[in-house]
Amino acid sequence: MRRSMLRKKENLIGLDIGSHSIKMVRLKEKNGIIQLLNAGVVPTGPESLSTSKGNRQERLAKTIQKLAAHLKVKGKLIAMSISGYEVMIKKIELPMMTEEELEDRMHLELGQYIPYNIDEVEVDYQILDVAKDRPSFMEVLLVAAKKESINDYIDLARMAGFEPTVIDVDFFALGNAYEASYGLTGSENILLMDIGAAKTAMNVLHHGVPIFTRDVPIGGRQITEAIQESAGISEEAAERIKLGEPSPKIRETSVQEVFADVVSNWVSEFKRAVDFYYRNYPDNQIEKIFLSGGSSRISGLAGVFREGLGIPVEILNPLKAVNYEEKYFDPSYLDYLGPQMCIAFGLALRKNVEK
Ligand SMILES: Nc1ncnc2c1ncn2[C@@H]1O[C@H](COP(=O)(O)OP(=O)(O)OP(=O)(O)O)[C@@H](O)[C@H]1O
Ligand SMILES: [Mg+2]
Numbered sequence: 001m002r003r004s005m006l007r008k009k010e011n012l013i014g015l016d017i018g019s020h021s022i023k024m025v026r027l028k029e030k031n032g033i034i035q036l037l038n039a040g041v042v043p044t045g046p047e048s049l050s051t052s053k054g055n056r057q058e059r060l061a062k063t064i065q066k067l068a069a070h071l072k073v074k075g076k077l078i079a080m081s082i083s084g085y086e087v088m089i090k091k092i093e094l095p096m097m098t099e100e101e102l103e104d105r106m107h108l109e110l111g112q113y114i115p116y117n118i119d120e121v122e123v124d125y126q127i128l129d130v131a132k133d134r135p136s137f138m139e140v141l142l143v144a145a146k147k148e149s150i151n152d153y154i155d156l157a158r159m160a161g162f163e164p165t166v167i168d169v170d171f172f173a174l175g176n177a178y179e180a181s182y183g184l185t186g187s188e189n190i191l192l193m194d195i196g197a198a199k200t201a202m203n204v205l206h207h208g209v210p211i212f213t214r215d216v217p218i219g220g221r222q223i224t225e226a227i228q229e230s231a232g233i234s235e236e237a238a239e240r241i242k243l244g245e246p247s248p249k250i251r252e253t254s255v256q257e258v259f260a261d262v263v264s265n266w267v268s269e270f271k272r273a274v275d276f277y278y279r280n281y282p283d284n285q286i287e288k289i290f291l292s293g294g295s296s297r298i299s300g301l302a303g304v305f306r307e308g309l310g311i312p313v314e315i316l317n318p319l320k321a322v323n324y325e326e327k328y329f330d331p332s333y334l335d336y337l338g339p340q341m342c343i344a345f346g347l348a349l350r351k352n353v354e355k
Contacts (some may be wrong), residue, residue: 012342
């Protein structure tokens, strides 16, 4: 028997490097039960401190090392993700064929589907479904990313002492986090939205398959910046005020106004994205929105979205249904932490030996 067949499938460490914070999650899955081993978050640190890409990578690597040491994370193999901005996603229709036939065909014909020089991109693909209105065809999802962006992530992981084993895409990790938390009914049509600091990852899961994925430049930093401007203070001070610390520099009511203004812009932007979705999928009604990301903690956000978008909203906390040892985690902390950890959690579901 080959050694690789003896090796147990193990969960990789999930590492999500955001523009505001770095998240790490380690899980252990056994007989369908998910156990939480580690979960933690640290600030990414201001971009302005870095003078060059190399400098920034080095600083990030140190931060990742510190987080791992603090959490006492065991293992070296990690799963990371790139954002939707760094990938090209395309759906194509091909005649029904086996995975092997598809692999051969992709090998020969990839160039005609991808508008880049094939030597400069990494391409992955997945069979989705039978094509709409063409029963003898199947839909195949192509995902292409520039080798250069992927290599930056690989270099960073190695600099931090880890071995990158899987490079996923944010919104697919989000889909996996949802699936592990709620299970798939096979008939759902839901919108996942991870609102971070600089961007929001969107993914419509239709019958368990991502049919509409996009990143939009909307995030909590817009609120921090507006507070910063209105009070004439540093980003760090504005961030503290945003999280509720009182300050003589700005009145509580002005802070609330900033929140209301920015969030109302978000509703208009997301409405546009949802309208665009409906132009493409007029028959697939969105049943519910699941919010995650650090900015999903903004108080009252779910209600404002429900009202503005006319769709029920729920906060997605993937740490709600997991097992853990009570001596290591406080349930109320996991309630607070969970929504911010969705992408890291989705990555931590990936295994070192993929089928
Ligand atoms: N309690 C809170 N209330 C409001 N905003 C919050 C709260 N906690 C965190 N945030 C905001 O959430 C954002 C960080 O969330 P997250 O960690 O998901 O972002 P990120 O992944 O680093 O960013 P991105 O994915 O956009 O690069 C910050 O803008 C932060 O101010
Ligand atoms: Mg993020």
